[in-house]
Amino acid sequence: MSDLLIVDSVTKSYAFGGLFGRGTFKAVDNVSFTLEAARPEIFTIVGESGSGKTTLARMILNLIAPTSGTIRFRGTDLNAIRGSRARMDFMRHVQPIFQNPFEVFNPLKKVDHYLFMTARRFAGASKTAEVEAHADAALQKVGLSLAEVKGRFPHELSGGQLQRTAIARALIPGPSLLVADEPVSMVDASLRMSIVNLFRTLRDDLRVSIIYITHDLATAYYISDRIIIMQKGVVVESGPARQVLDNPQHPYSILLKESVLSPETIGEGILGLARHTGEGPPEASAEGGAATRTLAQPRSS
Amino acid sequence: MVKANGKAGNGPVPAEPILSVRNLRAYYQMQYFGIDREVRAVDDITLQVNRNEIYGVAGESSCGKTSLIKTIAAANRPPLNVIGGSVKYSFLDRDIFRMSEEELSRVRWKHLSYIMQGSMNVLNPVRRIRKSFIDFAFRHINKPEREFFDIVARHLERLRLSPSVLKAYPHELSGGMRQRVTIALATICRPEFIIADEPTTALDVVVQKDVLAMIREVQQEMGSSILFVTHDMTVHANMADRLGIMYAGRLVEEAPTREIFANPLHPYTAHLIQSLPRIGDLSPKKALPGAPPNLSDPPAGCRFHPRCPLAMDICRRENPALTALRPGHRVACFAASSEVRPVSEIRETVPPKVAEARS
Ligand SMILES: Nc1ncnc2c1ncn2[C@@H]1O[C@H](COP(=O)(O)OP(=O)(O)OP(=O)(O)O)[C@@H](O)[C@H]1O
Ligand code: SF4
Ligand SMILES: [Mg+2]
Numbered sequence: 001m002s003d004l005l006i007v008d009s010v011t012k013s014y015a016f017g018g019l020f021g022r023g024t025f026k027a028v029d030n031v032s033f034t035l036e037a038a039r040p041e042i043f044t045i046v047g048e049s050g051s052g053k054t055t056l057a058r059m060i061l062n063l064i065a066p067t068s069g070t071i072r073f074r075g076t077d078l079n080a081i082r083g084s085r086a087r088m089d090f091m092r093h094v095q096p097i098f099q100n101p102f103e104v105f106n107p108l109k110k111v112d113h114y115l116f117m118t119a120r121r122f123a124g125a126s127k128t129a130e131v132e133a134h135a136d137a138a139l140q141k142v143g144l145s146l147a148e149v150k151g152r153f154p155h156e157l158s159g160g161q162l163q164r165t166a167i168a169r170a171l172i173p174g175p176s177l178l179v180a181d182e183p184v185s186m187v188d189a190s191l192r193m194s195i196v197n198l199f200r201t202l203r204d205d206l207r208v209s210i211i212y213i214t215h216d217l218a219t220a221y222y223i224s225d226r227i228i229i230m231q232k233g234v235v236v237e238s239g240p241a242r243q244v245l246d247n248p249q250h251p252y253s254i255l256l257k258e259s260v261l262s263p264e265t266i267g268e269g270i271l272g273l274a275r276h277t278g279e280g281p282p283e284a285s286a287e288g289g290a291a292t293r294t295l296a297q298p299r300s301s
Numbered sequence: 302m303v304k305a306n307g308k309a310g311n312g313p314v315p316a317e318p319i320l321s322v323r324n325l326r327a328y329y330q331m332q333y334f335g336i337d338r339e340v341r342a343v344d345d346i347t348l349q350v351n352r353n354e355i356y357g358v359a360g361e362s363s364c365g366k367t368s369l370i371k372t373i374a375a376a377n378r379p380p381l382n383v384i385g386g387s388v389k390y391s392f393l394d395r396d397i398f399r400m401s402e403e404e405l406s407r408v409r410w411k412h413l414s415y416i417m418q419g420s421m422n423v424l425n426p427v428r429r430i431r432k433s434f435i436d437f438a439f440r441h442i443n444k445p446e447r448e449f450f451d452i453v454a455r456h457l458e459r460l461r462l463s464p465s466v467l468k469a470y471p472h473e474l475s476g477g478m479r480q481r482v483t484i485a486l487a488t489i490c491r492p493e494f495i496i497a498d499e500p501t502t503a504l505d506v507v508v509q510k511d512v513l514a515m516i517r518e519v520q521q522e523m524g525s526s527i528l529f530v531t532h533d534m535t536v537h538a539n540m541a542d543r544l545g546i547m548y549a550g551r552l553v554e555e556a557p558t559r560e561i562f563a564n565p566l567h568p569y570t571a572h573l574i575q576s577l578p579r580i581g582d583l584s585p586k587k588a589l590p591g592a593p594p595n596l597s598d599p600p601a602g603c604r605f606h607p608r609c610p611l612a613m614d615i616c617r618r619e620n621p622a623l624t625a626l627r628p629g630h631r632v633a634c635f636a637a638s639s640e641v642r643p644v645s646e647i648r649e650t651v652p653p654k655v656a657e658a659r660s
Contacts, residue, residue, distance in 0.1 A: 047505075048505045048507060048508070049475075049476060049504070049505045049508070050475070159362040159363065160362070160588075160592070161592055185502075185503075187362055187532070188360075188361040188362055188532035188533070188573075189532075189533075189534060189573060189576045189577050189578070190361060190572065190573065190576045190588045190589050191361065191362065191588060192578070193576050193578065193586040193587065193588045194587075194588030196578075197585075197586070197587070197588065215505045215506055216506075216578075217506065217580055218577070218578035218579055218580055219578050221578070221579075221580045221581070221582075221583075222578045222582070222583065222586070242583075245580055246580075246581065255507060256506060256507060257580065259506040259507040259509070259510045260506055260535075260580060261506075261509075261510065261513075261535040261536060261538065261539045262535055262538070262579055262580075263534065263535055263538040263562055263574065263577055263579075264579075265538065265539055266538045266539065266558055266559050266562055
């Protein structure tokens with residue numbers, strides 16, 4: 001069976017230095033997982049802020065190189081991707097979606113500009129009609145249309161529409177992998193559901209795999225196939241999403257789940273009882289090691 | 302300017318209004334190529350916040366939450382202009398819009414604190430935290446510098462922050478710490494009223510819970526009132542005593558938090574509650590059809606009608622008034638009655654597709 005993506009013992013260290021000495025800090029520490037080409041899935045990465053999720057995403061997008069370990073996309077080591085043609089080819093297949101659509105789109109440019117530009121670069125379209133057809137087809141996949149978006153500036157679209165337009169843009173090249181870094185953290189529950197439902201459709205109908213980075217455990221539960229939980233660069237727990245979240249094993253995963261607020265706790269004063277930990281989240285015990293369930297493909301498709 | 306009996310006492314004193322907002326309207330008024338354009342972000346809002354209460358304001362992105370509370374704090378700047386209505390605090394002797402900038406600056410932080418959206422930014426990046434405390438609170442507390450910093454240190458300790466943060470620059474603190482410092486700044490003068498806009502939206506769940514607990518704790522300890530804005534209904538469920546739901550610049554429902562979650566009377570509220578994902582729940586959740594309305598040209602009648610599963614003829618023509626259908630429970634909907642119904646009526650009938658098959 002061929003692999004779509006292999007992340008093999010990947011580490012990213014940064015050097016820090018200052019008055020009190022120097023050292024290295026591992027933003028991502030020895031992370032491994034594999035996505036199979038034949039089984040598109042929603043692979044979720046959760047963890048506290050600063051736990052290395054975004055660094056990992058940037059390595060998968062080939063924006064930064066790992067300090068050690070290798071990442072292979074369809075058998076090709078990302079390190080070996082040289083030259084603009086090879087790079088374009090990689091970008092055709094692996095597309096990013098970022099947290100804040102308002103930052104992605106230049107406020108002074110109409111949003112259709114980005115769609116048209118992507119269609120010209122990646123879909124080989126040149127005539128206006130062709131370019132527009134590509135843009136419209138992509139927008140239709142996310143429940144919008146060119147008629148709704150054309151000629152509008154970013155601030156003239158709602159956050160949800162803009163995020164869906166960003167996803168439509170990412171779909172124009174016909175990617176096989178989307179890397180979505182906290183795509184829903186800025187939006188309310190209703191829009192949030194429209195975006196995660198869209199991910200599910202993309203997986204099922206377009207057979208796109210999605211790496212979904214989030215700290216929203218509830219949507220992770222709702223749409224993911226597999227999940228890894230990261231803390232301080234390390235994967236502390238991994239496995240089928242429902243299994244992990246129904247019954248987390250590692251102390252940090254348990255803390256994470258306990259911290260999720262739910263409407264069921266109205267009036268129970270759970271915020272009154274929360275303990276103050278002073279600085280950031282409490283340390284989960286490091287010696288516990290990673291609670292790893294089989295990371296084998298959980299889905300029987 | 303400030304009434305003598307202004308400071309809040311301890312212990313709950315039910316239903317004593319501290320803030321009364323009446324028929325408040327505030328529009329963004331702009332000119333594009335000589336054409337006037339108005340965005341009606343706050344349109345005829347009437348509400349009351351009681352002493353010792355956390356009042357939550359919920360609603361989707363761009364519905365006008367920030368515009369509303371900016372106006373309530375008299376922190377609105379052109380093009381956001383107050384068109385009509387009044388905002389009265391019980392500790393001020395007149396409408397906040399009748400006060401001069403000079404008078405307002407004597408009230409800010411001392412009686413009325415406003416924690417802005419993305420507020421970690423109120424901390425000046427090139428000034429140590431210590432300087433921010435001087436900027437915000439020194440003249441209000443009006444004590445010699447040593448005594449002032451004693452008070453600050455004790456306050457920080459009460460909030461379980463180490464006084465050593467005073468020596469730090471903002472970028473040296475984590476997001477959660479910065480937000481806690483902001484809250485310490487907003488509460489150092491023990492204000493009667495605190496306005497907070499999405500104070501935890503940028504934080505991860507563990508830190509969020511911690512910061513929310515801290516806000517609740519100071520509120521209870523000081524007996525102040527909080528107007529708390531977020532789009533996150535699960536945060537409201539755990540923070541707010543009462544909840545107001547905004548849609549397209551208007552208040553469409555208001556009730557005690559428990560009541561609104563148990564018996565939402567407005568179809569929009571019912572949808573908001575139903576669409577909440579929960580761990581352990583795989584039932585399909587659907588987003589509302591359509592998009593939030595354009596506030597420079599909002600739909601006639603009930604602004605929710607283009608997306609409402611219950612819309613009737615009258616909804617397209619007339620604007621439903623916010624009316625009390627049950628004690629303490631106001632709703633603006635022609636289809637709502639005091640009986641509980643919309644939740645089941647707008648329930649999705651889409652067959653469970655992927656989730657079940659996969660788990
Ligand atoms: N400076 C501005 N000029 C013109 N229109 C504006 C301006 N700021 C906000 N608006 C518009 O006013 C309306 C309400 O915006 P507001 O920021 O109050 O929403 P919100 O409910 O706080 O949203 P969010 O949850 O995204 O913070 C929106 O239609 C927005 O586009
Ligand atoms: S008034 Fe009519 S359109 Fe508005 S929420 Fe009620 S039923 Fe729906
Ligand atoms: Mg806002």
